[in-house]
Amino acid sequence: MARPRAFDEKQVLNxxxxxxxxxxxxxxxxxxxxxxxxxxxxxxxxxFGDKHQLFxxxxxxxxxxxxxSLRRTLAEAPRAVDALRELLEAPIHAxxxxxxxxxxxxxxxxxxxxxxxxxxxxxxxxxxxxxxxCVARAQRExxxxxxxDPMALARAILAAQQGIVFMGRTGVDSxxxxxxxxxxxxxxxxxxxxx
Amino acid sequence: MARPRAFDEKQVLNxxxxxxxxxxxxxxxxxxxxxxxxxxxxxxxxxFGDKHQLFxxxxxxxxxxxxxSLRRTLAEAPRAVDALRELLEAPIHAxxxxxxxxxxxxxxxxxxxxxxxxxxxxxxxxxxxxxxxCVARAQRExxxxxxxDPMALARAILAAQQGIVFMGRTGVDSxxxxxxxxxxxxxxxxxxxxx
DNA sequence: GCGGTTATTGACCGTTCGGTCCACAATAAG
DNA sequence: CTTATTGTGGACCGAACGGTCAATAACCGC
Numbered sequence: 001m002a003r004p005r006a007f008d009e010k011q012v013l014n015x016x017x018x019x020x021x022x023x024x025x026x027x028x029x030x031x032x033x034x035x036x037x038x039x040x041x042x043x044x045x046x047x048f049g050d051k052h053q054l055f056x057x058x059x060x061x062x063x064x065x066x067x068x069s070l071r072r073t074l075a076e077a078p079r080a081v082d083a084l085r086e087l088l089e090a091p092i093h094a095x096x097x098x099x100x101x102x103x104x105x106x107x108x109x110x111x112x113x114x115x116x117x118x119x120x121x122x123x124x125x126x127x128x129x130x131x132x133x134c135v136a137r138a139q140r141e142x143x144x145x146x147x148x149d150p151m152a153l154a155r156a157i158l159a160a161q162q163g164i165v166f167m168g169r170t171g172v173d174s175x176x177x178x179x180x181x182x183x184x185x186x187x188x189x190x191x192x193x194x195x
Numbered sequence: 196m197a198r199p200r201a202f203d204e205k206q207v208l209n210x211x212x213x214x215x216x217x218x219x220x221x222x223x224x225x226x227x228x229x230x231x232x233x234x235x236x237x238x239x240x241x242x243f244g245d246k247h248q249l250f251x252x253x254x255x256x257x258x259x260x261x262x263x264s265l266r267r268t269l270a271e272a273p274r275a276v277d278a279l280r281e282l283l284e285a286p287i288h289a290x291x292x293x294x295x296x297x298x299x300x301x302x303x304x305x306x307x308x309x310x311x312x313x314x315x316x317x318x319x320x321x322x323x324x325x326x327x328x329c330v331a332r333a334q335r336e337x338x339x340x341x342x343x344d345p346m347a348l349a350r351a352i353l354a355a356q357q358g359i360v361f362m363g364r365t366g367v368d369s370x371x372x373x374x375x376x377x378x379x380x381x382x383x384x385x386x387x388x389x390x
Numbered sequence: 391g392c393g394g395t396t397a398t399t400g401a402c403c404g405t406t407c408g409g410t411c412c413a414c415a416a417t418a419a420g
Numbered sequence: 421c422t423t424a425t426t427g428t429g430g431a432c433c434g435a436a437c438g439g440t441c442a443a444t445a446a447c448c449g450c
Contacts, residue, residue, distance in 0.1 A: 002426035003416040024303050026221035030408060040429040041409080047427090051408065098306055103361060107302035108219050110364050111293055121366040155362070155375040156382070163358030166298060167350070169305050171316040180350040187351070187382050197396035198446040225438060235399045236439075242397090246438065 009047065010061070012037045017058040021101045024108050025055055056115060062101050063123045067130065074134040081143035081189055083134055088161055088185040092178050096168035103162060128154045144189065153188070160184045204242065205256070207232045212253040216296045219303050220250055251310060257296050258318045262325065269329040276338035276384055278329055283356055283380040287373050291363035298357060323349045339384065348383070355379045 015036045019028050030051060034041060048054040070087075077083030098104075106120040132154035138144040144153070164181050172180075210231045214223050225236060225246060232239065243249040265282075272278030293299075301315040327349035333339040339348070359376050367375075 002418070002424080003428080004418095005427065006416090022306055024221065024306075026219065027303075027307065029406075031406085040427095042411085042430080043428055045409075099302060104302045106361070106364055107294060107299045108222075111217055111219075112222065117366055120364070124362070124365040124367065152374060152378055155371065156378045159358030159362050159375055159379065160355055161358070162361045163354030163356070166301070166357045166361065167319070167354050169301055169315070170319040171312055172319065176350065179347060180354055183347055183351045184354065197394080197448070198398080199448090200397065201446090224436075226436085235397095237400080237441080238398055240439070 005047075007037070007039060007043070012039065012047075013058050013061050016054060017062055017101065020055055020058055021098055021104070024104065026108065056119070059101065059105055059116070059119065063119070066100075066102070067123075067126060070127065070130055074130060079143060080134045080138035080141055084131070084138060084157060084189055085185045087131070088157065088164065088188070089178070089181045091161070091165045091168050092174060092181055096165055096177075097171075099169045100162070100165055103165065124158070128158055131157055138189075157188055160188060200242075202232070202234060202238070207234065207242075208253050208256050211249060212257055212296065215250060215253055216293055216299070219299065221303070251314070254296065254300055254311070254314060258314070261295075261297070262318075262321060265322065265325055269325060274338060275329045275333035275336055279326070279333060279352060279384055280380045282326070283352065283359065283383070284373070284376045286356070286360045286363050287369060287376055291360055291372075292366075294364045295357070295360055298360065319353070323353055326352055333384075352383055355383060 016033055019032055019036045023032065030041060030044070033044060033051070033054070037044065039047075044054065048057055073086065074080070074083045077086070102120060102123055105116055109116040110120065128151060132151040135144060135148075135150040135153050135157070139146050139148070139150065164177065164184065167180060168177050211228055214227055214231045218227065225239070228239060228246070228249070229236060234242075239249065243252055268281065269275070269278045272281070297315060297318055300311055304311040305315065323346060327346040330339060330343075330345040330348050330352070334341050334343070334345065359372065359379065362375065363372050
């Protein structure tokens with residue numbers, strides 16, 4: 001019984017996310033957000049609140065998509081260990097120059113923004129659990145040594161993956177990045193446990 | 196034959212660096228820089244140029260110190276492999292909540308600032324070489340398998356280290372961080388090579 | 391002490407920032 | 421068609437931004 005919205009909320013969140021991803025939070029102005037979304041200030045504020053809330057919405061939608069995609073990838077793989085390897089090597093296929101939005105945001109705002117820090121912490125924990133489940137499956141499938149704590153190995157894998165993504169950000173050439181990812185995958189996902 | 200400076204350039208760079216480290220580049224205003232340095236705008240601009248140049252100076256002085264400290268640590272260690280292990284576990288001892296200034300800057304500005312990106316690339320390469328030398332020494336000392344390419348292993352170690360630092364940023368508790376760092380060290384620095 | 395030179399300070403500039411507000415447009419219900 | 425309700429767009433705001441500049445202060449060689 002009133003005027004309907006002329007935009008799709010999800011679509012706006014996506015374009016806005018791209019902007020924050022490219023430029024970071026502080027370096028993105030409201031004018032930038034208006035330009036990429038095609039909305040006026042009034043609409044933006046009425047729909048999402050202020051810049052900070054809009055950013056958090058975009059960030060949350062990002063991590064939700066990442067988690068959904070990760071769960072799907074890990075679940076669909078015939079062998080869990082291959083999915084884990086793919087996880088470590090994924091940063092190579094994707095153009096990784098922009099890095100991970102969550103990681104970028106944590107680096108930029110982690111010191112000053114408790115909400116972002118809290119979200120980062122939660123996201124990291126969830127990701128670890130998802131990877132941990134996959135590690136456990138790989139153990140059941142006999143591809144990883146059974147004695148290792150799945151969550152512990154999951155954390156090592158996730159840390160290594162973040163390191164690879166960051167390495168890609170610095171402009172390391174793709175061949176070197178590939179070799180490093182493979183090397184880490186070999187050492188973290190070998191069938192025998194460490195002495 | 197003129198008025199001498201009332202401040203020490205290095206000291207100003209240090210305090211300014213702390214500010215950029217805490218708040219990031221964009222979120223640090225000239226007023227912040229004046230406050231922490233105790234200098235007026237004019238002095239700041241006369242001595243260092245604009246905000247961006249001052250930032251680059253502070254960033255360069257940071258990486259120089261890091262490299263000097265890293266070289267010293269790796270050179271002074273009786274056994275190279277212990278120094279490498281220490282490198283991976285170092286993020287735990289240091290309060291790592293702020294992360295690494297170079298990594299933070301790369302994440303915030305890597306997309307938009309070619310100078311920062313270039314500096315990040317160079318820094319990463321140099322760090323890899325320093326670690327690579329230490330890996331080679333560990334091989335000569337019989338603590339690492341001889342067949343491995345030192346530079347390749349160095350990149351894996353550095354990526355893992357960056358991942359650990361980032362993990363610390365997200366607020367993971369110190370015990371978990373310790374365990375993860377040890378786990379990665381065990382797997383990357385074991386005496387036998389991967390199958 | 392004097393003159394030349396550089397450092398310091400803070401007033402000042404135009405611009406851009408995030409955010410508010412209001413006149414107007416578009417819809418649905420009656 | 422009228423009316424109530426919500427969405428839209430842009431004018432507008434005060435504050436803060438990065439940066440400039442001129443007046444003043446402090447020093448060195450002479």
